[in-house]
Amino acid sequence: MSEKDNAAAESEGKPIQVEGLRKSFGEQRVLTGIHLEAGRGETVSVLGQSGTGKSVLLKLMIGLERADSGSIRIHGKEVTGLRRQEWKELRKRMGFLFQGAALYDSLTVEENVSFPLERHSRLTRAERNKRTRELLAMVGMEREGDKLPGQISGGMQKRVGLARALALEPDILLCDEPTAGLDPITAAEIDALILKMQEERNVTSIVVTHDLPSARTISDRLALLRDGRILIEGSFEELEDSEDPFVAQFLHRES
Amino acid sequence: MPTHWGAAVVRIIEWFGELGLFCAEVTRAMFLPPYEGAEFARQLDTLGAKSLALAALAGAATGVVLALETHESLSRFGARALLPALLMVSMVKESGPIITALIVSGRVAAGIGAELGAMKVTEQIDAMEASAVDPYGFLAATRVSACVVMLPLLTLVADFCGIFAGWITCTMTEPISLQLFLNEGVKYATFSDFLPPTLKTAVFGGIIGIVSCFQGMRAKGGTEGVERAATSSVVCSSLLIVLTDVLLVKLIEVIFA
Numbered sequence: 051m052s053e054k055d056n057a058a059a060e061s062e063g064k065p066i067q068v069e070g071l072r073k074s075f076g077e078q079r080v081l082t083g084i085h086l087e088a089g090r091g092e093t094v095s096v097l098g099q100s101g102t103g104k105s106v107l108l109k110l111m112i113g114l115e116r117a118d119s120g121s122i123r124i125h126g127k128e129v130t131g132l133r134r135q136e137w138k139e140l141r142k143r144m145g146f147l148f149q150g151a152a153l154y155d156s157l158t159v160e161e162n163v164s165f166p167l168e169r170h171s172r173l174t175r176a177e178r179n180k181r182t183r184e185l186l187a188m189v190g191m192e193r194e195g196d197k198l199p200g201q202i203s204g205g206m207q208k209r210v211g212l213a214r215a216l217a218l219e220p221d222i223l224l225c226d227e228p229t230a231g232l233d234p235i236t237a238a239e240i241d242a243l244i245l246k247m248q249e250e251r252n253v254t255s256i257v258v259t260h261d262l263p264s265a266r267t268i269s270d271r272l273a274l275l276r277d278g279r280i281l282i283e284g285s286f287e288e289l290e291d292s293e294d295p296f297v298a299q300f301l302h303r304e305s
Numbered sequence: 306m307p308t309h310w311g312a313a314v315v316r317i318i319e320w321f322g323e324l325g326l327f328c329a330e331v332t333r334a335m336f337l338p339p340y341e342g343a344e345f346a347r348q349l350d351t352l353g354a355k356s357l358a359l360a361a362l363a364g365a366a367t368g369v370v371l372a373l374e375t376h377e378s379l380s381r382f383g384a385r386a387l388l389p390a391l392l393m394v395s396m397v398k399e400s401g402p403i404i405t406a407l408i409v410s411g412r413v414a415a416g417i418g419a420e421l422g423a424m425k426v427t428e429q430i431d432a433m434e435a436s437a438v439d440p441y442g443f444l445a446a447t448r449v450s451a452c453v454v455m456l457p458l459l460t461l462v463a464d465f466c467g468i469f470a471g472w473i474t475c476t477m478t479e480p481i482s483l484q485l486f487l488n489e490g491v492k493y494a495t496f497s498d499f500l501p502p503t504l505k506t507a508v509f510g511g512i513i514g515i516v517s518c519f520q521g522m523r524a525k526g527g528t529e530g531v532e533r534a535a536t537s538s539v540v541c542s543s544l545l546i547v548l549t550d551v552l553l554v555k556l557i558e559v560i561f562a
Contacts, residue, residue: 114431134439141437152432155423166436169339214436 063126064089065222065254066111071120072278073106080106082278083120090221091252093244095265097300098275104258105149107275108224111256112146113137124222142170145215145253149227151207153199159210160186160195166217185213189243205236212243223247223255229264241267262301274300327519331449334442344447352413352448353455357462363408364463367400368392368470376478385479386489392471393490398502401464403550406509409452409459410542414517417448418538421521422531430522445522449514456510457503464503497561505553509546516542 064087071084080103088094096104109115111122117130124140132140153162164182167173173181186192189209194202199210208228215223228244229237241264247253248268259265265272266286273283274297282289282297289297371392379385421444424430433440472486517538524534 109431112435114434138437138439141435144435146432146435148428148432148435150427152428154429154432155427156420166438169436169438214432 067123069121072118088254092270093255093268095257095269095272102275105226108226143220144222145220147211147215147225151211155199163213189213205232223253225257229261244268330441331445335446341443341447348447348451352451356409360405360459360463361466363404364466365470367404368467369474372471372474389486389489390493394498396467397464398498402460402502402506405460405463406546410513414513414538414542415535417517418521419535422524422534425524426530445518452510452514453507456506460506501557512545513542
């Protein structure tokens with residue numbers, strides 16, 4: 051696809067388009083043909099049992115894993131065969147919140163957030179510091195800037211991880227279990243931050259989660275993964291109305 | 306049993322193949338921008354400056370042992386006058402470089418293996434890549450370059466301390482001025498006794514850096530994976546240093562004979 055075609059696809063198409071995506075690890079087939087789309091400013095939550103490949107799906111979208119077959123288009127650009135340098139440019143427009151936050155443990159909270167800014171922005175040191183403080187204030191962590199990740203709680207680490215993911219003002223945000231292991235109040239705060247990004251910056255988000263109340267709050271659409279495929283996709287209400295026994299079992303936490 | 310041996314051989318070949326690809330990635334990152342100057346400087350301090358005391362102590366201990374051992378042997382053959390020269394040549398030519406490389410390998414390779422291993426299993430390396438920062442450039446190239454630069458310098462420190470400690474040991478049994486000791490020592494030393502053996506430690510530094518970054522960045526499986534990465538970094542780099550030394554000694558002999 052030429053640059054012109056890419057630009058046209060970007061202006062018209064959805065920021066994230068996944069078709070027929072397959073991924074195996076040795077004999078274990080994890081994804082067996084995923085179809086998923088997310089429009090501009092839309093938040094899609096991916097639900098499913100543990101070990102069904104939800105995190106793998108996110109890692110494929112940002113090039114941390116390589117797909118066996120199928121297509122992933124980010125802003126209209128096919129990314130499954132991209133080289134390292136091409137990924138670099140694309141990743142500057144994407145943010146990733148890891149399940150365990152994955153903060154650099156030898157850097158302070160402030161240094162973690164300014165890490166992408168130092169490398170990819172043309173801001174002066176003073177501007178960078180200002181921007182870092184703004185990001186930390188946005189997630190309510192402005193007073194913890196000098197601390198190391200090991201000195202703050204899991205919920206705080208998630209918030210810092212979110213600030214870091216948003217440092218370069220991405221238009222796509224990928225979140226892996228943003229509320230896992232958090233108390234209900236902190237989880238609600240993380241949800242509020244994701245909604246705020248959606249409203250203020252029109253960020254397109256794919257959120258992998260087990261947290262049904264959170265998924266209901268933040269999502270425009272939900273996709274339920276089973277046996278490496280998307281079993282059902284729609285709003286929370288549409289999923290609730292489904293007559294599929296697995297969907298009912300999943301939503302009502304039945305064994 | 307043959308199947309078992311076959312699988313082991315395949316694993317070793319795979320390991321070297323992956324190590325080769327890793328070397329190619331690190332070399333590419335080393336010569337292409339962005340250059341991570343600040344991180345390189347930090348690694349010079351962490352890997353080099355903080356190994357200084359260790360290298361000095363190891364060098365001094367080697368110098369004392371060499372002085373004691375050679376004094377005894379040379380006295381037996383009535384060649385005690387050759388002690389300064391023998392001590393100096395053996396310290397600079399082989400003992401200093403190999404002792405420094407093995408001591409630094411123990412400290413630095415374990416440190417890099419454990420640090421990068423922990424970063425790998427806690428997804429910090431993935432996070433770096435997701436932030437559009439090349440981990441081969443930021444983490445590996447900086448550490449490998451720092452090892453290559455610092456090892457010859459640490460070897461010089463170990464050599465100096467070894468010779469100085471050797472002199473002190475000699476003066477305890479037979480007083481001799483430092484100047485005379487050094488003059489007697491360099492009388493028999495040539496250029497090829499000093500410069501090539503010192504510079505060969507840059508290769509040892511490269512081995513320590515590459516092997517430990519490689520083992521760290523492919524760590525898997527939580528705390529146990531980190532421990533495996535740290536241990537295998539030390540074992541593999543030490544073993545490769547000793548094996549490479551055999552080749553380099555012969556190569557230096559052939560080139561500078």
